[in-house]
Amino acid sequence: MKTKLNLVVLFTLLLFQISCTTKTPTDLTKTSFIPKPVSVTATGNTFEIKGSTIIYVQDKLKQTGGYLAAELNKITGLTLEVKTTDKAPAKGVYLDLSEGNNDFGDEGYKLTIDKRLITISANNPAGCFNAIQTLLQTLPVKADAGEPLKIATGVIRDYPEYAFRGAMLDVARHFFGVDDVKRYIDFLATYKMNVLHLHLSDDQGWRIEIKSWPKLTEIGGSTQVGSGEGGFYTQGQYSDIVKYAQERNIMIIPEIDMPGHTNAALASYAELNCDGKASELYTGTEVGFSTLCTDKEITYKFIDDVVRELAELTPGPYIHIGGDESHVTAMKDYIPFINRVQKIVVSHGKKVIGWDEIANATLVENATVQFWANVKNTTLGVKQGAKVIMSPAAKAYLDMQYDSTSTFGLHWAGYIEVDTGYSWDPATLVPGISKENILGIEAPLWSETVTNIDEIEYMVFPRLPGYAEIGWSAPEARNWDKYKLRLAKHGKRFHAMGIDFYRSPLVPWE
Numbered sequence: 001m002k003t004k005l006n007l008v009v010l011f012t013l014l015l016f017q018i019s020c021t022t023k024t025p026t027d028l029t030k031t032s033f034i035p036k037p038v039s040v041t042a043t044g045n046t047f048e049i050k051g052s053t054i055i056y057v058q059d060k061l062k063q064t065g066g067y068l069a070a071e072l073n074k075i076t077g078l079t080l081e082v083k084t085t086d087k088a089p090a091k092g093v094y095l096d097l098s099e100g101n102n103d104f105g106d107e108g109y110k111l112t113i114d115k116r117l118i119t120i121s122a123n124n125p126a127g128c129f130n131a132i133q134t135l136l137q138t139l140p141v142k143a144d145a146g147e148p149l150k151i152a153t154g155v156i157r158d159y160p161e162y163a164f165r166g167a168m169l170d171v172a173r174h175f176f177g178v179d180d181v182k183r184y185i186d187f188l189a190t191y192k193m194n195v196l197h198l199h200l201s202d203d204q205g206w207r208i209e210i211k212s213w214p215k216l217t218e219i220g221g222s223t224q225v226g227s228g229e230g231g232f233y234t235q236g237q238y239s240d241i242v243k244y245a246q247e248r249n250i251m252i253i254p255e256i257d258m259p260g261h262t263n264a265a266l267a268s269y270a271e272l273n274c275d276g277k278a279s280e281l282y283t284g285t286e287v288g289f290s291t292l293c294t295d296k297e298i299t300y301k302f303i304d305d306v307v308r309e310l311a312e313l314t315p316g317p318y319i320h321i322g323g324d325e326s327h328v329t330a331m332k333d334y335i336p337f338i339n340r341v342q343k344i345v346v347s348h349g350k351k352v353i354g355w356d357e358i359a360n361a362t363l364v365e366n367a368t369v370q371f372w373a374n375v376k377n378t379t380l381g382v383k384q385g386a387k388v389i390m391s392p393a394a395k396a397y398l399d400m401q402y403d404s405t406s407t408f409g410l411h412w413a414g415y416i417e418v419d420t421g422y423s424w425d426p427a428t429l430v431p432g433i434s435k436e437n438i439l440g441i442e443a444p445l446w447s448e449t450v451t452n453i454d455e456i457e458y459m460v461f462p463r464l465p466g467y468a469e470i471g472w473s474a475p476e477a478r479n480w481d482k483y484k485l486r487l488a489k490h491g492k493r494f495h496a497m498g499i500d501f502y503r504s505p506l507v508p509w510e
């Protein structure tokens, strides 16, 4: 009898122990969301995702529903069915376009998690996509086989501070293949960023096929910093990247830098050079030594062909014309050049973005100035009515070293540890540039010293989620001491995603 009693006690204790370790989340407000949502309330129950859970979508949300099913499959191994419906189901997951009858704007959403039904309500697919990123953060990145997938119930109402939240990848100094760019896109999508700026040309490389000027990639795409083999995207590959980004609510902005940073083009076509001689290919890391020949007509035919072909491949509204560090282009030549090139971009139905130097020219309507280093240039742009993308090198340049011990990166703008990259407000950083002038934020990764995806991951994580939160969450909701605790919980998510991140000593990693 005594043995039997001992067995019962032992079994009960064991059961209690198991239930404690697979703790069921019941307080939604305890989830370490990044970016921080506008409001989270908990209702103290749980929703369980099972193989039988159905994702219901309205017709316009079939692709979004499919994305959710694919992401859940990666986490759980479950293959959930996606069904179209025009009315709310009693249970499962329901993606609903509320046709603008709420105040969430273009990208906001309401995420309601009840015991039997999860409802995502937004004004358009972008909002539903953002809600999905939030929902995914209530789950582990990889569930243990057989582990019940329980989500704490509650309601999240959320919408972004800025419409433009992005990062840049310099594929010119070092070339990165399509799969690396897609992985970079996944990083941005995970944190609700919606812009990828691709720096497609520079002194060291031309990375996009232009059918009317084939030597740009044949010659200009044949090398890179350090004399590696370089590379380029065919137009088909570029379109594949654009489609992959679009499916993740990310707009691609292609940059063709001009009139400076053009040695790859000048090495490809002798006629683009003022002296009619092709320059040598360049594999160093100096800047400011090249310029297109601004007083030759063929230069503008070249730019018109390039912009035309790129505009046809780019569904987004922007073409970035660079304009930075044209140290060997006299200002008297630079200004008419930028004035003329802007008109070419507009003639192909696109809006102009340029680094802050372009504000020395007469900006066309709807031009946007990307602030990186010069306040005078940028406030000139604001005076002309231009919007500003905030990319202050000292705060947001992802190629800056974390500190003097960092293996990769530069430090001409200073060191950017995780707290430096997080603790600033775009709307108050620069006198003369305030919130109404700002389109949003972008964190550029220049690749002079970055050669592969592992090195990209080291420079981008853990700083990227901080820029995503600056772009999404209100400044009064942001505080480094609280943010670092949430970021610490994302360390295991980075690890589970195979991200080779820098384990900053400033973050109490879990």
Ligand code: IFG
Pocket: 287, 324, 325, 355, 372, 397, 399, 410, 446
């Ligand atoms: N400045 C140059 C980049 C790159 C960068 C490296 C801009 C706009 C320094 N221009 O940043 O090409 O070399 O940190």
